[in-house]
Amino acid sequence: MSGIVIVGTGQAGFQLGASLRQGGYREPITLIGDETHLPYGRPALSKAYLMGKTNAAALQLRPSAFYADQSLTLRVGERVAEIAPTLQRVILTSGEKLSYDHLVLATGSRNRPLPVPGAALPGVFQLRTLADADALKAALHDVKAVAIVGAGFIGLEFAAVCAGKGIAVTVIEGANRILARSVSPLMATAVEATHRAAGVHFAFGAVVSAILERNGRAVGVAATDGSNYAADLVLVGIGVLPNQELARDAGLPVSNGIEVDETLLTVDPAISAIGDCAHHPSPHSHEGRVRIESVQSAVDGARCVAARINGQPGSHVAVPWFWSDQGAYKLQIAGLAAPHDLAVLRGSPDDGAFSVFCFREGSLVGVESLNKPGDHMIARRLLEDRQANLTPEQAADTTFDLKASVAGHRRQN
Template structure:
């Protein structure tokens, strides 16, 4: 049985059937939609350029043809490990031999007065976008709280749709928790050039509304008042670990799993945003909120259930689309002690490499696929590369990767 309707759940189901599992297979999902991908929600789908059906990993017929029982619009409420059952809403119970928890995550709530006014939104699922999209009307004002990737992607979409977008960030720079000052400066400049009002070191004090309960004003901590027809909150997420925790499964900012996605209960697995896993290329554990992680852990859990060899664990990778900028990230830059910039940010095509003790641990590549692809391999091999070589654009990334492999 698989709990969840996102990337990890869909991948686990597909990998089990493709791997030869011919037993009963049930997917329990809280949403009404078939399992679907989340990344387009803050980009093409928000803009109306992406039909809902294109979000689905597989059409309904695939699940029918592969004998997958879909239990949608239904929440799992408890896991009973002793008799290996999952309780679901309205009093039902489902049996399992092996269980994969892929319940994802949820947005952090905005802890201020006015957070429950109409037209104050988070952006996490299809229902969120269906509520937000009709309000995205040219000329309106949108205030976005949080300058992470979701907040900046939404700001780019809003600006392109003709809204007046303001982004509020408490930290001294955008993307402060996930990247370097080099990338922060680039994105701040780009958004300002596009007309977005970026305000760092700024906090929101409260939201005010109209008589009918719709948000109308955002009051900042310094007393500044902004027009706000829409407020979008993007201040981070929390793992949906409660089902596991209540069942006595080990959790710590995520459901703790081993390299095979197995929890402290050998019959229960966890994958995706809700899981805290060993990060084998970086010598520590943690959660990864990414498509790569969901796909990989879905495959790992399926392989373990099938008794097959563990799939190769890839270098973590991520991406973000803003305007005509494709950011591709490989590795994890936390703990870097040196940054090497390859190319010129003013050309809107460059890469920032992150090294620790001379070893490449991550790259942020803007419109630079070769830097991204080569770096994935270099990071996995633990390559040590001279900063001068990385910065030298006369040497191709293919050459750099080849020399590092031969060393």
């Protein structure tokens, strides 16, 4: 009994199992994950879950009965220690061996560690898993001040949660603005203003040198310029690293993730990789290849691999898109805007709802929308149809009908 073995029970692994069955695959499917929970969605962990607006059961992607109904063997709380490609077999840490006809690595990513003294002290947290969120939720009951290292999406989402609870928040960032790798300066300025209005403080250009300690616990953050930031709790959110070691040790090429082709197949025709761990070609990337950390990429990649296994091969070319709740504001991003040489506003930040259209060499490459879901949906359609022409002047003109322009171009073709 071989069939498909999926390493990883996150969004990508779950979606692959479900899509394989939906596409008619009837051979065994085994999902292996090191967390003990049923597969669950992560986005709410840094928002609604911490605020008590949802619970662990509601995070489950499907109830336990789904896996039995779909004949999906779910092995939680287990870890793959080794891949034996020539034998088409994985070896678990328990020593058990499982054969596969096709192996799919959906190993995801892990939080990047903070390489300074004191980073492992009690009172220092990261946020990626349900267990992380549970630990944070429990710790927040007695906290009056929080220091967040890193002004990325997770750090800012957590800052909004803390500010909403009346906790003093300082975000410490080595760059000169928030979301430096993710959004345009125009959007970063607007989002920063919403956080400041909620009471969040920022320290830019601050490089962390140590976590301060008293009585065996973290009590703040020290920076290289001599500044200290007192805190009862420290959250570290400085990015992630792809979990590529299994692939590397099996002799598969890795760089910024597991190297795959446009169909998400590795150099081994019996092994694919999807989700956060996969470094794949993309027509939307300026560099030609990209590794995307998003639910959308996980779902689209899983569907692509499921279709290939079910005899309908195709390329993973979906337009990347992302979203993040920044307090009361919803930030949505379509495309990969970095780098861009021109950014134009559609609407006004003063209204609390606007978009930034980003162009590179005259072509639209990304759209960032704050509380403008209509702009976001149209942007995805514009970017999907890479032959559609939108000028910066049209993008900036709020009287110009973006939706009609998409429909008109499709009628012409």
